[in-house]
Structures are given as structure tokens and as C-alpha cells.
Amino acid sequence: MGEGGRSGVELVLLGGFELVDGGERVALPRAAQRLLAFLAVRDGAAVNRNAAAERLWPESRRQRAAANLRQALWHVRRSTAAPAVETPVDHLRLAPALPVDFRGALEAAHHVVGASGHPAPEGLVDALSRDLLPDWTEDWLAPERQRWEQVRLHALEAIAQRLITAGAHLAALEAAFTAIGIDPVRESAHRTVIAAHLAQGNAGSALRHYQHYRALLHRELGVRPSPHMTRLVAAQGTP
CATH class of the missing domain: 1.25.40.10 (Tetratricopeptide repeat domain)
Structure with missing residues (x-):
């Protein structure tokens, strides 16, 4: 379904989760995977940080959910050289240049x-x-x-x-x-x-x-x- 951009970085959601960089699978904890997938299925729309935390960790208290989100963001930022997630004020969105197989399909x-x-x-x-x-x-x-x-x-x-x-x-x-x-x-x-x-x-x-x-x-x-x-x-x- 097309070649990955951003020096070979691509997010795969069809058939299972993979973040690929230069042909190599990037290891991510499940919380970081969930964050990337949650943003990817929203067609590039920005999401309020608090709303994202509540949707991703609905059984956690607000402070715990916010801490989980910060930790997931930290892992995502370390995963690739170019940012996979953009963080405008109080919002999050997947970097527009990151190819996602689900979006392409x-x-x-x-x-x-x-x-x-x-x-x-x-x-x-x-x-x-x-x-x-x-x-x-x-x-x-x-x-x-x-x-x-x-x-x-x-x-x-x-x-x-x-x-x-x-x-x-x-x-x-x-x-x-x-x-x-x-x-x-x-x-x-x-x-x-x-x-x-x-x-x-x-x-x-x-x-x-x-x-x-x-x-x-x-x-x-x-x-x-x-x-x-x-x-x-x-x-x-x-x-």
C-alpha cells in the first residue's frame, strides 16, 4: 500500500500494531502503542490532552490517567528521530507526515x-x-x-x-x-x-x-x- 515516508518510518495498524523505522520494528510499551493508535484512527484531528487520557485510561483517576499519558508520550518521543506526535497547546495529534497503513487503505x-x-x-x-x-x-x-x-x-x-x-x-x-x-x-x-x-x-x-x-x-x-x-x-x- 505504498512506501513509508520520513526516512522509512511507518505506523501499521492492520493485522496488528507495528511502528517501523528504516525497516526495523520499534519496540514500544503498550501504553505508547495505544496512544499512537488512538491518534492515528482520528484522521489527523487534534485531541485534547485530558480527553485523550480519559479515553485511553477510563478506569484510572484523572491524575493517574494524565501521568500515564505523559509516560506514553515520553516513550513515543524516544522511539524515532522525527517526532511521531505533535503537541500543540493542550492538544495532541499524530504527525501529518507519518504514514499510517490504515489511513492509506x-x-x-x-x-x-x-x-x-x-x-x-x-x-x-x-x-x-x-x-x-x-x-x-x-x-x-x-x-x-x-x-x-x-x-x-x-x-x-x-x-x-x-x-x-x-x-x-x-x-x-x-x-x-x-x-x-x-x-x-x-x-x-x-x-x-x-x-x-x-x-x-x-x-x-x-x-x-x-x-x-x-x-x-x-x-x-x-x-x-x-x-x-x-x-x-x-x-x-x-x-
């Missing part, structure tokens, strides 16, 4: 969804397959994970549709199945798989996938596929 995904006809950047499907800090349990991550899930699902389906149009059916199927791996009952992703099979002339594969999805929906949710999906395969045989 979000921007690329929005571009793919919004700009018809443009190919996906190399490595985007792989980035979209990765969860945002999957092993973390912080409450402040929940809305960001929900946003990331919806953005990447829409992007993967858009990529798959363009690949179908281009005749790249295997790559289209891989993108669609990546979306299904994120949300196994998402109908639009399954419709994309069926569309890719039909574009290849594989009506039998399309029907088998429809039947598999119908059984999955019945087992998991007790519902049937939409009429839209049923019509998609109806001309190929009896669903």
Missing part, C-alpha cells in the same frame, strides 16, 4: 468505490483483508472497526465487479471471497461470486453457490435470499 478504498473505472492499487485487496488491531479490546476502537468493515466490504465488491468486467474472473472471485470472509452472510458479496461464475459461463458453479448460501442463511438467520438474488440464478435452472 481507507483513502484508496474510498477512491475505488467513488471513481468508476479506476483500477485498485497494488496490494489493496490484501490490505482490505486485514482487521484493524484484531487482538486489542479497547472500547474506543469499536466504531473505527465498524467503519473499516463497511468501507472494505464496499471496496472489495467494487473491485470484484470491475475485475468481472475486465474478464479477470479468478481475481474477482478472490476479492468477493475476501468480502465473504469478513461478513459470511452478506448477500451482495455472494451475489458477486455468482456473477463471476456466470460471467465465466459456469452456471453450475453459480447454482451451487446459491444453494450453499441459501442453506447458510436458513441455518444462521432463518431467512431466505432476496428476490434479487433468486432472479440472478433463476434463468440458469431451478434454485
